Structure formats: C-alpha cells, structure tokens
Amino acid sequence: MRHLIILTLVFSILGCNKSAVEQTETCSFNGADSSAKHPKNNKFKAILEKYKKLGLPGISLLIEDENGVWMGGVGKSDIANNIDFKPCTVSKVASITKMMFATAVMQLREQGKLKMDDKVAQYLDPKIVEKIKNADKFTIQDLMQHSTGVYEIISDGDFYLAVLNNPNKKWKGEELIKFVYNKPTALDYQANGTKGSYSSTNTLLLSLCIDKITGKNHHHALHELVIDKLGLKNTYYYSHDALPKQTAQGYYDLYNNGTILNVSNLNTGSGNGFGGVYSNVVDLHKFIRALFIEKTLVNQQSLDVMNTFITDDDNSELGVGILKQALNNPNGHYKIGHSGRDLGYSGDAHYFPTKNNRILIYLVNYGSNGNTALRPAYYQFRDEMALELTNY
Numbered sequence: 001m002r003h004l005i006i007l008t009l010v011f012s013i014l015g016c017n018k019s020a021v022e023q024t025e026t027c028s029f030n031g032a033d034s035s036a037k038h039p040k041n042n043k044f045k046a047i048l049e050k051y052k053k054l055g056l057p058g059i060s061l062l063i064e065d066e067n068g069v070w071m072g073g074v075g076k077s078d079i080a081n082n083i084d085f086k087p088c089t090v091s092k093v094a095s096i097t098k099m100m101f102a103t104a105v106m107q108l109r110e111q112g113k114l115k116m117d118d119k120v121a122q123y124l125d126p127k128i129v130e131k132i133k134n135a136d137k138f139t140i141q142d143l144m145q146h147s148t149g150v151y152e153i154i155s156d157g158d159f160y161l162a163v164l165n166n167p168n169k170k171w172k173g174e175e176l177i178k179f180v181y182n183k184p185t186a187l188d189y190q191a192n193g194t195k196g197s198y199s200s201t202n203t204l205l206l207s208l209c210i211d212k213i214t215g216k217n218h219h220h221a222l223h224e225l226v227i228d229k230l231g232l233k234n235t236y237y238y239s240h241d242a243l244p245k246q247t248a249q250g251y252y253d254l255y256n257n258g259t260i261l262n263v264s265n266l267n268t269g270s271g272n273g274f275g276g277v278y279s280n281v282v283d284l285h286k287f288i289r290a291l292f293i294e295k296t297l298v299n300q301q302s303l304d305v306m307n308t309f310i311t312d313d314d315n316s317e318l319g320v321g322i323l324k325q326a327l328n329n330p331n332g333h334y335k336i337g338h339s340g341r342d343l344g345y346s347g348d349a350h351y352f353p354t355k356n357n358r359i360l361i362y363l364v365n366y367g368s369n370g371n372t373a374l375r376p377a378y379y380q381f382r383d384e385m386a387l388e389l390t391n392y
Contacts, residue, residue, distance in 0.1 A: 019265030020168060020243055024078035027088040027246035029282065038070040040392070047384060048074040054377040057251045057260065057365050058085025062281035063389060064289075064359040071281060077248035077365060080262070090234055090278050091248040091363040092270075093347050094340030097237075097277040098203050101218070102144055102321020103291055104225040105210060106302040114213055116141040116305060116320075123209040125174070131181040132205075134189040140209065142189075143202040144320045147310060151183035152199040154268070167265045170239040173208045173272045177201075196310045196318040200274035207273030218273060226297065230286050235279040239271040243278055250344020252367040253374055260374070263344040263367065275342055281361045284349045288337065288359055292351050307336075325350075328383060333390040335360070341369045346378055355390045 035041060040063075048059055051074075058075035073086040108114055120138045121129045129135045132150060142148045153159055159179040163169075186197035210218040219240040227235050236243055251260040270276030290296045295303065309317035309324050317324040319336070326334045337350030347363040362385065368378040 019249075019262075020238065020267065021247050021249055021264035022243075022245060023081055024083045024089075024247060024249055025245040026083050027086055027090070027280075029086065029088040033071065034068055035070045035072060038067050040065075040067070041070065043388070044070055045072060047381075047388065048072055051377060051381045054380075055260075055374050056377055056381065058089070058091075058248060059362060059364050059381070060085055060087045060089055060091070060281045061362045061385070062087060062285050062359070063361075064285065065389070066356060066358075069285070077246075079249070079251070079260075085248060085365065087281050088234070088246065089248050089363075090236070090244055090246050090280050091347065091365055092250060092275075092340075092342055092345035093277045093279050093284065093349070093363065094275050094342035094345055095200070096279075096284070096338045096340040096347060096349050097275050098200075098273070099291075099322055099338035099349070100226050100277055100287065101203065101207070101222055101273050102306065103287075103297050104218075104221045105140075105144065105206065105321070106298045106306065107225045108210070108213065108221060110299060110302060114140055114209075116144075120205060120209050123212040124205065125208075128177055128205075128208070132177075133185050135205075137189060137191065138205070139191075140206070141305075141320060143206045143209070145308070145310060146196040146198045146202050146312070146318045147189075147193050148199070148202055149185040149187035149189050149197050150199050150201045150205070151180050151185060152197075153177075153179050153201045153204060154274075156180075156183070160268075163266055163268055168267060171267070171269045171272060173204055173211070176204055176269050176272055177208070194310050196312045198312055198314070198316070198318060200269075203274040204269070204272050210273075219271065226287070229297070230283075230290055232279065232283040232286060235277060235283045235287075237271060238276050238278055239267070240276075247278055248345075248363075248365040250342075250365050250367065252344050252370065253372040256370075256372045258373060260366070266343050268343055275340075279363075281363060284361045284363075285359065288349055288351055288361065292336070293357055293359075327386050327390060329387055329390065331390065335386060341367070343367045343369075348382060350386075352390060358389050360385055360389050
C-alpha cells in the first residue's frame with residue numbers, strides 16, 4: 001500500500017511541479033572533432049544505435065585512445081520536444097560529483113587547510129556527532145574512503161517521501177543529515193580498516209566539514225579548485241548554479257511497465273557534496289585528463305592517497321574519492337574513476353591504467369538504480385563499452 005501511495009504522489013507531482021530543468025534546447029560544439037576519421041568510428045556508432053533501439057532515451061559518449069578522441073551522441077535529450085542528445089548536451093553526472101569534490105578537498109589538504117587524519121568531530125555540529133554512531137571517531141579520510149559504515153541516506157524511505165512531497169526543494173546539508181540520525185550502521189567502524197561500505201552520507205558529512213574549514217559553502221571550493229580552474233564552461237553545481245537550457249531531461253520507468261516518465265524535477269539532495277554536478281562528456285574529459293593523465297589538479301602525493309584502496313561487498317575497491325573496478329574479462333584490466341546513478345540520470349567517467357590510459361566517459365538520461373525492465377540495457381551498455389575499449 002505504501003508503494004502505491006508513493007507512486008500516486010509521483011504521478012501527481014510530475015504533472016504539476018515545474019522542474020529546475022526547463023525545456024531543453026539544442027546545443028552546438030565548436031571544438032575540433034576528428035571522430036569520423038577514427039578507425040573505430042563505425043563500431044562506436046553501431047553500439048550507440050544498438051542501445052538506442054533497446055530503449056535508452058539519450059546517450060553521449062567520449063573515448064580517448066591511441067587514435068585520438070572519438071565522441072558521439074544518440075537519442076533524445078528531450079523526448080517531448082524532439083531535441084537530440086549530443087556530446088555537448090549537459091546532463092546530471094550524479095555521484096561523479098564525489099570525485100570532483102574530492103579533488104577540491106585534496107587541494108585544500110595541499111594548502112594546509114586540513115589533514116587526512118583530522119577528526120571530523122572538530123568541524124561538525126556536536127548535535128550531529130551525538131546522533132550518528134561512531135561519528136566522534138571518523139576522520140576526513142574515513143569519509144572520503146567510505147570506511148565509516150555510516151547509514152546510506154539515499155536508501156532511506158523517509159528521505160524519498162520528503163523528496164516526493166517537495167520535489168524542487170533546495171536541500172541544505174543540515175536538513176539532509178537529520179534523515180541519518182540514530183540509524184543503523186552498515187558495518188562496524190574500525191580505524192584504518194580494510195573494509196568499506198559505500199554511502200553518500202560520507203560525502204554529505206564531508207561537505208559540512210569543508211563549509212566549516214573554509215568558512216563558506218563548499219561550492220566555492222568546487223568552483224575555484226576544479227570547475228573554474230579548468231575552465232569547464234559547461235559544468236554546473238546545482239542547486240548553487242542555475243542550469244543552462246541545453247540540460248537534458250531525466251527519465252525513469254516509475255511503474256516498470258515500459259513507459260518512461262520525465263523525473264527531472266525530483267531533487268535528491270543536489271548540491272551537498274554527493275551529487276548535483278551537471279556537465280557534458282567534453283568537460284568531463286578535460287577533468288579526467290587533468291586529474292589522472294596530466295596531473296595538473298593535485299600533486300603526486302595526493303594522487304597516491306586517492307589511490308589507496310579498500311574493499312566493499314560489491315567487488316569494488318574504494319579509494320579516497322575515487323573507485324577502482326575490475327572488468328568482467330580474462331585480461332585483468334580495470335578502470336579507475338567514478339560512476340554516477342540518480343533518478344533519471346546515469347553516467348561513468350573512467351580511465352584504464354592497464355590499457356594505455358584509455359578514457360571512457362558517457363552520460364545517459366535514464367535512472368539505472370531501480371530494478372526496471374530497461375535497467376539491464378544500461379548495464380549491458382556499460383559492460384560492452386568497457387570490454388570494447390580494452391579488447392583492441
């Protein structure tokens with residue numbers, strides 16, 4: 001009965017609330033594009049067409065390998081208005097936000113404004129520390145590496161009900177953290193442990209710490225040290241930044257009946273560290289190159305810290321602000337970067353250290369977290385692209 005009530009609420013909300021994502025307009029990319037000359041051009045285009053036919057609304061894809069950069073797009077960024085999804089289309093990157101925010105935090109560390117072993121209790125409101133188990137023991141690195149075991153806010157039913165009741169609400173971190181108070185932990189906290197449990201609450205708490213450390217909202221650090229520093233002209237941090245008109249609509253099969261609905265107006269806490277960045281594959285490519293390949297954002301010591309991994313229960317390795325994931329192939333290849341999943345949007349931004357530092361970035365305007373009929377198509381696309389990029 002509870003699920004029926006929620007679905008009814010969703011239906012009415014989607015019909016009468018204005019989204020922060022307005023009617024999408026087409027975009028244009030003015031940079032040099034040699035995709036047509038890439039030897040895998042037809043192969044990459046065929047893969048995109050395959051998953052368009054399987055039902056994914058829109059996809060943008062960028063690949064860098066020894067032959068240069070290939071980019072392409074397929075499907076629609078706005079189905080109702082027949083707007084194409086292109087590499088220049090801005091889309092919600094969801095948890096890829098965490099990697100960008102972590103990059104800013106590591107720069108604050110290099111500036112001497114924080115230490116990885118700082119106890120977060122010195123930066124958080126005592127009321128927060130009192131109501132979250134073991135919060136008095138957590139360090140900055142614990143938060144960034146998901147080793148706290150803290151309850152996952154994104155799994156909380158009361159939080160989602162609050163989102164449904166007020167879909168366009170611009171949440172503050174102090175409001176969101178209350179959904180975590182006195183909730184069970186995913187694992188027992190152990191200082192310098194080797195086990196982790198991924199939780200967006202960690203980055204939410206980190207954002208509150210950075211607010212205290214810098215004396216201003218953490219979005220200033222994200223802009224100054226990542227977005228503006230790299231000149232990412234098509235990257236925005238909602239709800240701190242207004243979204244451009246070339247932003248893709250987000251879709252999801254709410255009733256799991258093959259009909260996808262526009263869920264762009266459901267704000268799941270954007271702008272609080274764990275999500276909220278909207279970007280395109282071109283800007284994400286600049287970011288991945290600067291962080292991992294050119295190494296112009298953080299120094300080698302910081303990269304070494306970020307590349308300190310512990311394991312979780314999903315066969316992933318949790319780094320400090322980044323993830324390392326093995327591929328389902330016999331060659332032992334793996335990817336490093338971050339994935340993003342949210343209502344209406346998904347994406348990945350990774351590089352492959354074991355395959356000549358090739359880069360794979362894509363954005364899809366469909367939510368892949370829930371168990372819908374279209375979800376397997378997204379994960380099949382993810383796996384096929386990773387295997388394709390490492391098999392030649």
